[in-house]
Amino acid sequence: MQVSVEATGSIQRKMTITVPSENIDQEVDKRLKEMRSKVRLDGFRPGRVPLSVVKKMHGVGVYQDVASTMIQSSFFDAAKQEDLRVVGFPEIEAKTIEYGKDLEYSATFDIYPEIKIASLEGKTVTKQVAEVTDADIDKMIETLRNQQKEWVDVDRAAQEGDLVTVDFDGTIDSKAFEAGKAKDFQVELGANRMLPDFEAALVGMKAGDEKTADVNFPEDYQSEELKGKTAQFALTVKKVQEPKIPEIDEEFIKRFGVEDGTVESFRKNIAENMERELKNKITANIKTQVMDHLADLHEFDIPAALVTDEIKHMHQEMTQNTGNDMSSIPDELLKDQAERRVKLGLIVGEIIRQNDIKKDPIKVDTKLKELASTYEDPNALIDYYRNNQQAMQTIEAAVMEDAIIDWALEQVTVEEKVSNFDSVMNRNAQDIKSSDNVKQPE
Numbered sequence: 333m334q335v336s337v338e339a340t341g342s343i344q345r346k347m348t349i350t351v352p353s354e355n356i357d358q359e360v361d362k363r364l365k366e367m368r369s370k371v372r373l374d375g376f377r378p379g380r381v382p383l384s385v386v387k388k389m390h391g392v393g394v395y396q397d398v399a400s401t402m403i404q405s406s407f408f409d410a411a412k413q414e415d416l417r418v419v420g421f422p423e424i425e426a427k428t429i430e431y432g433k434d435l436e437y438s439a440t441f442d443i444y445p446e447i448k449i450a451s452l453e454g455k456t457v458t459k460q461v462a463e464v465t466d467a468d469i470d471k472m473i474e475t476l477r478n479q480q481k482e483w484v485d486v487d488r489a490a491q492e493g494d495l496v497t498v499d500f501d502g503t504i505d506s507k508a509f510e511a512g513k514a515k516d517f518q519v520e521l522g523a524n525r526m527l528p529d530f531e532a533a534l535v536g537m538k539a540g541d542e543k544t545a546d547v548n549f550p551e552d553y554q555s556e557e558l559k560g561k562t563a564q565f566a567l568t569v570k571k572v573q574e575p576k577i578p579e580i581d582e583e584f585i586k587r588f589g590v591e592d593g594t595v596e597s598f599r600k601n602i603a604e605n606m607e608r609e610l611k612n613k614i615t616a617n618i619k620t621q622v623m624d625h626l627a628d629l630h631e632f633d634i635p636a637a638l639v640t641d642e643i644k645h646m647h648q649e650m651t652q653n654t655g656n657d658m659s660s661i662p663d664e665l666l667k668d669q670a671e672r673r674v675k676l677g678l679i680v681g682e683i684i685r686q687n688d689i690k691k692d693p694i695k696v697d698t699k700l701k702e703l704a705s706t707y708e709d710p711n712a713l714i715d716y717y718r719n720n721q722q723a724m725q726t727i728e729a730a731v732m733e734d735a736i737i738d739w740a741l742e743q744v745t746v747e748e749k750v751s752n753f754d755s756v757m758n759r760n761a762q763d764i765k766s767s768d769n770v771k772q773p774e
Contacts, residue, residue, distance in 0.1 A: 335410045343419075343445050343633045348427075349410050351402055351435040359398045360431065367394070395431050407439050417444040420637030442635040447682040450629040452743035457621045460614050460751040464606045468753040472602055473580065480587065483573035489536045490572045492522040496534050497571035502547070502563045509557060516570060530565065537569045589708060606753065608706070613756050619733065622740045626679050627672060634674055642670040680736055687739060695731045703727070 334350040364387055403424060411418050422439035429435060483495045490496045496519050502512030521531055533545030544566050553559040578584045582593035590598045643666045650658035683689070700717055704710035717723050 333406060333410065335413060337414055337416070340440070341633070343442050343635060344440065345416060345443055346438055346440045347407075347410060347414070347416075347422075348436070348438045349406055351406050353432055353434045356395070356398055356402055356435055357431060359402075360395050363394050363398065396429075399429050399435055402435060403437055406435075418442075419444055419635040420641075442637060444635065445632040445678065447630060447632055447678060449679070449683055449686055452622075452625055452629070452740055455625045455744045457618055457625075457741065457744045457746050459618055459746050459748050460756050461748045462610060462614070462751045462753055462756050464603055464610060464753055468606060469599055469602050471754075472606060473599075476588070476602075477577050477580070477584075478575075480584065481575040481577050484576045486572055486574045487539070488572065489538050490521060490534050490569070492535070493520075493575060495520050495573040495575070496537070496569060497573075498534065499568040499570060501566045504558075504561050504563045509563070510555075512563065512565075533565070533567060534569065537567070537572075539569055539571050542566070542568045605706075610753060610756060615737075617756070618741075619737055622737055622744070623676055625740070625744070627676060630675070630679055632675075632678075634671055634678070638674045638678075639667065639670050642674050643667065646670060680733070683736055683739065684732065689732065689735050689739065691728055692731060692735070695734070696728055699731050699734075700727050 333352070333355075336348045338346045338348075340346050403426075407422060407424075408418075419442040422441035425438045425440070427436040427438065429437070486494070498517055498519060499515045500513065500517060502509060519526055519531060519534060521534060524531075527547055527549065529545065529547040533543070533547070537543065544564055547563050547565050549555075549558040549561050549563065551560045580595060580598075585593045585595070585598045588598070588601065590601050640663075643663050646666050646669070647659050647661065650661070700714060701710070704713040704717075707713045717727060
């Protein structure tokens with residue numbers, strides 16, 4: 333087999349391969365002989381059809397099958413011979429495919445880019461320092477109480493904090509518009525889920541009241557049809573309800589799995605959960621900063637095939653997370669994020685290879701137990717992961733990412749910033765990007 337390689341781009345290669353005719357012809361003749369015993373033809377006994385006749389009948393098809401198989405196997409053999417790390421599948425262009433002649437074809441494909449890992453020295457990572465205080469626990473308990481609130485009918489005018497059930501019919505210049513009409517629609521006043529004018533119009537109305545209110549749509553409203561317009565909404569209030577917040581009693585506490593129902597145990601349980609969330613969030617923020625530094629320090633061409641695969645994975649990921657088919661989301665909207673994931677995955681993979689970072693079974697076991705501790709039946713979750721290779725790979729990948737962060741923190745300057753629970757958990761998106769899911773190469 334003869335092989336020549338041409339660089340047609342930084343990561344694109346064109347490989348021309350010639351396979352000796354005898355390699356193919358021998359396999360073709362072998363298959364035709366095997367077929368001879370099965371060919372049925374008038375005038376000949378079974379298995380007695382001349383090989384020349386069998387070849388005339390089936391030779392072209394058999395040759396094409398053998399050539400196709402030979403192209404596939406010879407391509408990967410050639411890539412291995414030339415020490416090329418191929419990405420995806422090649423684009424094949426046949427030059428000579430004919431019985432009795434050498435098989436010659438070209439294959440165009442991408443290879444994994446060569447990445448020289450840059451030093452992180454001189455880079456800074458901010459580590460937030462915070463603790464869970466009694467005030468944080470009090471605030472969390474109030475949040476939990478509000479999440480468990482019930483709505484009770486009241487015979488009075490609606491006010492801030494109430495839940496109003498309303499029918500509405502909106503028009504602009506006496507013309508209806510899309511999504512401008514609904515029945516038994518619930519609005520929690522003060523939750524700011526509706527336009528300010530709409531909520532304000534409901535304040536002071538009682539069950540059975542009707543009125544028409546002007547509602548201004550902002551200039552940056554998502555609908556081109558409505559932005560900057562003023563609509564008239566005919567409102568009919570059906571029901572007004574006020575929230576009933578549960579007391580912190582034994583019944584309420586047991587809803588959260590605290591069996592003894594005591595306030596002391598409840599607060600301890602909440603504190604442990606908040607501390608775990610705080611630790612995870614601080615770690616995630618550090619990881620994001622490290623990944624940002626790595627992305628900024630490295631520039632290289634990204635194989636298109638990997639980006640395409642990552643976009644498909646993102647569609648599947650969103651579908652699984654939302655329960656809705658998200659395949660209709662245009663690929664272009666996901667391309668930038670997919671490229672970032674792939675880029676970071678290639679960088680991380682190269683760091684792992686160059687520094688010979690190994691999977692630590694003890695750390696994997698610790699990570700799994702930490703995850704399981706947040707569930708009602710930890711042993712059941714551990715058994716599930718142990719018996720599910722795909723699920724277990726997510727734990728192993730997390731441990732490897734932790735190892736990358738440890739590697740990075742040995743080089744960067746870590747600056748501590750005193751903070752608090754709320755600030756850490758609700759950091760502005762301008763300060764910290766959402767955590768990257770790194771696509772690591774196989």
